Amino acid sequence: MIAPDRRLAGASMLVIVALLGVVSGRPGASAVAAALLLGATIAGPRIDIGVGLQRLLTLGAAGLGIALGATGTATMSLLSPGLDRVWLIGALALLFAAAARLVVRAPERGPVVTTVLGVLALTAAGETAVGPIYKLVVAAHLALGLLALRLADPGRPPLARLPRRTLIVGTALVIAAAALSASATRALFPMSDWTTAHITLLGMPDATSGFSDRLWLGSLDGMQQSEEVVMRIEGPRPDYLRGAIYDRYELGRWRSSPRGSAEDFTPTSAPPTGPAAVAVTYAGGSRDRYFLPLRARAIVAEGASVVVDPFGTLRVPSGAATAIRFELGDPPAITVAEPSAEDLRIPDELRATVVRLAAEWTRGVDDPSAKIEAIARHFQDNFSYSLEFHQRRREALIDFLLDEHRGHCEYFASAMTLFARAVGVPARVVAGYRVTERSPFGGYWIVREKNAHAWTEVFLPGRGFVTVDATPSGAPQNAMHGLGVLGALRDLVAARLAKADAATGGNLGKLAIGATALGLGVVMLARRFLRRARKTKPSLRLDAAPRPHPSLARLFDALARAGLERAPSEPIERFARRLDAAAHPVPATLLRRYAAQRYGGVGELEPLLGELDACAARLRSPSR
Amino acid sequence: MRINFAKLNHVLIPGTKPARDRLRTGLFGPLIRPFGAFYDGLTDEGRALFLISFIVGGFGIDVHGSDVHVLWSALAALLFGTLLATRFHALTPFRIEVTAPRRVTIGDAITFTVVLHNDGLVDRHALRVLGPFLPWDGRWTLPSPRVPGLAAGAHVRVEARARFLERGEHHLDPFQVAALVPLGLTLGPSVRSGGVRFLVVPKIASVVRLSTPSGRRHQPGGVALASKTGESMDLLGVRPYRAGDPVRHLHARSWARTGSPMVREYQEEYFSRIGVVIDTSAPGADRLEEMLSLAAGVVAHLSRGEALIDLLVAGDRVHDLTLGRHLGFLEQALDLLACVEASRKPVGADAVLSVLSPHLPRLSCVIVVTGAWDDGALAERIRGSGVGCTTLVVVGDGPEPRGRDVRSIRAKAITAGEALSL
Known part of the structure; x- marks a missing residue:
């Protein structure tokens, strides 16, 4: 005769094997597993071995499961996609280990571990999109597993001996759990989506700045999805903030040609004031350069050894760029290197295509400025913004121009630069940030990693270098947007904290810890003081004594109305003797019984209270 | 460690x-x-x-x-x-x-x-x-x-x-x-x-024999051998009847043999009174446990025999008690031994003697249980007070100490529950 609990445990495992047969595409392995489990269930607990041997047996069985899962090839699974081999191996190993425990007379740590192995096997079996069958299998496995645990527990009476109330509660619990489970399963999808959209991005490590001496097409991809705040700007919107300038292009890579050495930057003596003054604070991280608009004057930069390179980029080699102040307007404080032959160079592989297309797009236009405008408009009107780009050829820009007609800012900036050069206008690619996000509370601008952008600067006679952005307006960098209320508040707090940290010389964290410790100390002292103050001295006042039970009070009240009042300090027993003397034996007996129960634990309280109430009622209305 | x-x-x-x-x-x-x-x-x-x-x-x-x-x-x-x-x-x-x-x-x-x-x-x-x-x-x-x-x-x-x-x-x-x-x-x-x-x-070590050293036989304030004086004293002999002797003490056989009334004569005896001293500065926690187990075995053995445990000294703490012959119970001593803590510093002979000396005049002998042999310094000073002293040294695998009235006991023998004849 098989022990009923083992029978149910075996059945709960067989349900999983059946599921594996459906999802794994390995009917042979599933059949072997089913046969083994069935054999173990029928054999029942007949092996009596110690803990060490039990572990060996379990490990051996798990090894057998691994071997079975690892050998053989999968046929077509009934479900698509089927279960990966790794998960099949895991599930079989766990099931075989559970089967080994079924034949052991006293398995280590009891049937709970067997159930746990089953649940883990079910977990491995569910590592694919199974569909409604999985829900059925989960329900069946858990029901059988819980029943097996119940039967294995000697401290639980058989179902037949349980009172009806317990059965009803149990059934209600099962129904409630099923409803809860179904609701949770439904709610998990939107929760997962929300979490992926918010928490995962916030939890990303600091995006690495794509600004360096080289720019690979696609290097800004990672930054495009990061919400990391780079800087906060107070004052008028500077729009395009330049960080790196490139003039030489080779096979998908821009770099800066040597144009002389960097020079020490001499800041303005007085910081800028007035409506055009802009103050930029970096939000943290190591920055090796300041981002400035093309036309900035009266620049005051913080940090030691600030240098300016020939392209007009302000660099801090020590990586300690923290804050900068400047004013928007002409003449710019930093001069940009005059155009050279490098600013007109087009790589040989691209020349034919770029020149042909540029001529086509600027047909009928003579003015260089108008040509630039025509090319930029063509890109904006006929190309689209996309973070996805499929490169097929060696030269990605050919794909962009001829096939894809979509890409992100780096492709547009690169193409625009080369097209400008094709029509005889010196041009460079600039990488930096666009300022598009304004905080409704703080009245300042926020620049995030995702605002990283690339554009073109063309040299027009009489106007000098001019910013040209060929990226369509659908690009996130080009779209003006504000923050949500919560986001704005969060950023305002972060900004204030950053300011306070700067004001305390970077010691805000230590100060906060100190203040918290001090506050806790004050709270603890206050708590102790209040506790001591609340402690009252022991009192012998009668009104502080515990009140009698309501039933007893009712009886006393009824007796008082009948002229038999109990003195406040009179013991119940003495009062009962007085009642005896006054020919009231029934209340006297009840009071003696109450005293015996209250002070001696003799008798039952509940029925006695009922009798006290009944006696009180009789005394109030003697006719009853 | x-x-x-x-x-x-x-x-x-x-x-x-x-x-x-x-x-x-x-x-x-x-x-x-x-x-x-x-x-x-x-x-x-x-x-x-x-x-x-x-x-x-x-x-x-x-x-x-x-x-x-x-x-x-x-x-x-x-x-x-x-x-x-x-x-x-x-x-x-x-x-x-x-x-x-x-x-x-x-x-x-x-x-x-x-x-x-x-x-x-x-x-x-x-x-x-x-x-x-x-x-x-x-x-x-x-x-x-x-x-x-x-x-x-x-x-x-x-x-x-x-x-x-x-x-x-x-x-x-x-x-x-x-x-x-x-x-x-x-x-x-x-x-x-x-x-x-x-x-x-602590576990009670199996002490089957313990010879106590010779010291004072009778000391002032000794406890009578019998628990109920006058009713179960030890028989000393018979003597001729004197007026006033209890009639129940008459010895019929001697009376018949001599022809004149003879009575039994009893004499009260005194137990030897023993103090047990435990050196709590044992090398290692295990050794202390073994020593306490041995001390418990000694107390259990003595309390079953013709002796009284009159004093229990653990480290420099004195527990004045009287165990044996229905005057006290072994459990009292076990309770005290249960709460003995290891001394962080070695307890010197001077410290032990300073707490022991007020009690020495009423003791027959002292048994010292120790885990570190001090070349008999403490034992000699106790003997100098006219009180016998046996030292029981619990040793590991090292050499056994030698000296007057010194017995060494292997720690393994205590933990294995071997019968100890000391």
Whole structure:
């Protein structure tokens, strides 16, 4: 005769094997597993071995499961996609280990571990999109597993001996759990989506700045999805903030040609004031350069050894760029290197295509400025913004121009630069940030990693270098947007904290810890003081004594109305003797019984209270 | 240095009940209490499913790529549902009483007798008795008792058994009893017993023979040999009857042999009075345990014989007592030995003599139990006071010390329970 609990445990495992047969595409392995489990269930607990041997047996069985899962090839699974081999191996190993425990007379740590192995096997079996069958299998496995645990527990009476109330509660619990489970399963999808959209991005490590001496097409991809705040700007919107300038292009890579050495930057003596003054604070991280608009004057930069390179980029080699102040307007404080032959160079592989297309797009236009405008408009009107780009050829820009007609800012900036050069206008690619996000509370601008952008600067006679952005307006960098209320508040707090940290010389964290410790100390002292103050001295006042039970009070009240009042300090027993003397034996007996129960634990309280109430009622209305 | 990992594992848990109670009612108590209540509210099965739900949740976090989240939802729903139902399974009115022996030998199992009283009007089903959280040295040797049913007004007696590895007073937290919520994953609100207090005493070494050194035979203030003077004194001989002798002392055979009345003559004798000195500055905790075990064996052996243990000195603390011949019980000495703590600094001969000397005049001899041989310095100074002294040295695998009235005992022999003839 098989022990009923083992029978149910075996059945709960067989349900999983059946599921594996459906999802794994390995009917042979599933059949072997089913046969083994069935054999173990029928054999029942007949092996009596110690803990060490039990572990060996379990490990051996798990090894057998691994071997079975690892050998053989999968046929077509009934479900698509089927279960990966790794998960099949895991599930079989766990099931075989559970089967080994079924034949052991006293398995280590009891049937709970067997159930746990089953649940883990079910977990491995569910590592694919199974569909409604999985829900059925989960329900069946858990029901059988819980029943097996119940039967294995000697401290639980058989179902037949349980009172009806317990059965009803149990059934209600099962129904409630099923409803809860179904609701949770439904709610998990939107929760997962929300979490992926918010928490995962916030939890990303600091995006690495794509600004360096080289720019690979696609290097800004990672930054495009990061919400990391780079800087906060107070004052008028500077729009395009330049960080790196490139003039030489080779096979998908821009770099800066040597144009002389960097020079020490001499800041303005007085910081800028007035409506055009802009103050930029970096939000943290190591920055090796300041981002400035093309036309900035009266620049005051913080940090030691600030240098300016020939392209007009302000660099801090020590990586300690923290804050900068400047004013928007002409003449710019930093001069940009005059155009050279490098600013007109087009790589040989691209020349034919770029020149042909540029001529086509600027047909009928003579003015260089108008040509630039025509090319930029063509890109904006006929190309689209996309973070996805499929490169097929060696030269990605050919794909962009001829096939894809979509890409992100780096492709547009690169193409625009080369097209400008094709029509005889010196041009460079600039990488930096666009300022598009304004905080409704703080009245300042926020620049995030995702605002990283690339554009073109063309040299027009009489106007000098001019910013040209060929990226369509659908690009996130080009779209003006504000923050949500919560986001704005969060950023305002972060900004204030950053300011306070700067004001305390970077010691805000230590100060906060100190203040918290001090506050806790004050709270603890206050708590102790209040506790001591609340402690009252022991009192012998009668009104502080515990009140009698309501039933007893009712009886006393009824007796008082009948002229038999109990003195406040009179013991119940003495009062009962007085009642005896006054020919009231029934209340006297009840009071003696109450005293015996209250002070001696003799008798039952509940029925006695009922009798006290009944006696009180009789005394109030003697006719009853 | 040997690390006690079991003790290290409990380093954050106070060792005594008052300290644990202080923690519960202290500043962090309210913070910890919900977690403790949650943990206590789950059965072993519930805890296993709770823990495994984290693993399942981890594997099922990609809800779009797999169906494991269905299993997680089912586990979470089962646990949540049964947790909500716990408050409807309170046991009232119900009592739990726990009794335990006052002392247990170190390493032996102690049996707690748990009596459950169902004082209510409703039959109760599926009750689980939960033993308290044991200190580092304790371990349950039986699974916690389970009671399938208890009728209204009835009571049931079950047993819980545990083993403890450290001497001293143990004050356990209350036992609890709670009703199982249907599905068997959680328990209803529990009813608690009082705290349980007992002593873990050292093992009594098997001392089968102990020769005490010669010293004073009779000392002032000695205790009569017989426990009831005048009724069971030792027979000294017979003598002619003198007026006033009790008639019951007449010796019929001698009277018949001599022809004149003869009476039995009795003489009161005195026990030898012995002091036991334990050197608590033993090299290592194990050695101290072996020494205390030997001291317990010595006291047990002497208290069965014609001697009185009059003094017990542990380190520099003197316990004045009188054991043996119905004047006291071995348990008194065991209780004292249970609470002996190791001295951090070596206790010198001067310190021992300074506390011993006021008591030496009334002792016949002294037995010194030590783990570190001092070349007989202490023994010689005791002998100088006219009191005999035997030194019992517990040694490991090293050489055995030699000297006057010195006996060395191998530590292994004590722990193995070998019969010791000293």
